Amino acid sequence: MEPIFITTFFNVTKHLLQMFFQHLPTSLFTINPQKFKSYPHYTYICVEICLKKFNSKIMKRKIAIAADHAGFEYKEIVKNYLSENFDVQDFGTFSTDSVDYPDFVHPAATSVENGENELGILLCGSGNGVQITANKHQKIRCALCWMPEIASLARQHNDANMISIPARFISKEVAIEIVNKFLSTDFEGGRHQGRVDKIAFC
Numbered sequence: 607m608e609p610i611f612i613t614t615f616f617n618v619t620k621h622l623l624q625m626f627f628q629h630l631p632t633s634l635f636t637i638n639p640q641k642f643k644s645y646p647h648y649t650y651i652c653v654e655i656c657l658k659k660f661n662s663k664i665m666k667r668k669i670a671i672a673a674d675h676a677g678f679e680y681k682e683i684v685k686n687y688l689s690e691n692f693d694v695q696d697f698g699t700f701s702t703d704s705v706d707y708p709d710f711v712h713p714a715a716t717s718v719e720n721g722e723n724e725l726g727i728l729l730c731g732s733g734n735g736v737q738i739t740a741n742k743h744q745k746i747r748c749a750l751c752w753m754p755e756i757a758s759l760a761r762q763h764n765d766a767n768m769i770s771i772p773a774r775f776i777s778k779e780v781a782i783e784i785v786n787k788f789l790s791t792d793f794e795g796g797r798h799q800g801r802v803d804k805i806a807f808c
């Protein structure tokens with residue numbers, strides 16, 4: 607390849623990366639064009655980083671969150687934790703005043719069901735009330751998660767599109783770990799696909 611093309615290619619890539627992702631380490635942009643031939647995979651890596659960062663910055667994943675008074679404090683913590691990297695839609699409640707969880711869960715579940723949000727996180731004291739409510743929706747598979755491994759399995763095996771968290775029974779740190787697993791684990795498909803397809807009954 608002509609050196610001029612190589613130099614131009616790297617300069618353009620460098621400027622684009624710097625423009626969009628100023629927080630990335632400078633070392634990532636320090637590329638010697640003369641060494642291009644010995645780093646063919648570098649282009650691929652640059653493009654991949656570019657696309658991932660572009661996706662997470664410009665097209666943030668949309669997450670619904672809702673809680674009752676028992677889950678309110680954890681909801682705020684989870685919401686703040688996610689706010690930088692996700693587009694979080696908060697369906698309430700907005701204080702520790704006593705409320706009825708279905709009033710907040712149904713709108714959140716509807717938003718996941720109709721595709722307005724990709725996934726949803728629900729919190730109440732035991733996790734049961736919000737889970738039972740959400741699972742009344744035909745297209746919702748809401749898993750009660752009290753440890754991170756259960757959240758991973760809920761995605762891998764059950765293709766759960768919502769989780770419920772028992773705020774009165776786990777620490778805030780564990781709640782965050784659960785949310786991380788839920789949002790970063792993919793459905794495995796395969797033998798689980800047919801099972802998941804059989805869940806919605808009528």
Ligand SMILES: O=C(CO)[C@H](O)[C@H](O)COP(=O)(O)O
Nearest residue numbers: 676730731732733734735736
């Ligand atoms: O866990 C719950 C539902 O499953 C609720 O958070 C819990 O029932 C609220 O209880 P209280 O009104 O006594 O605060």
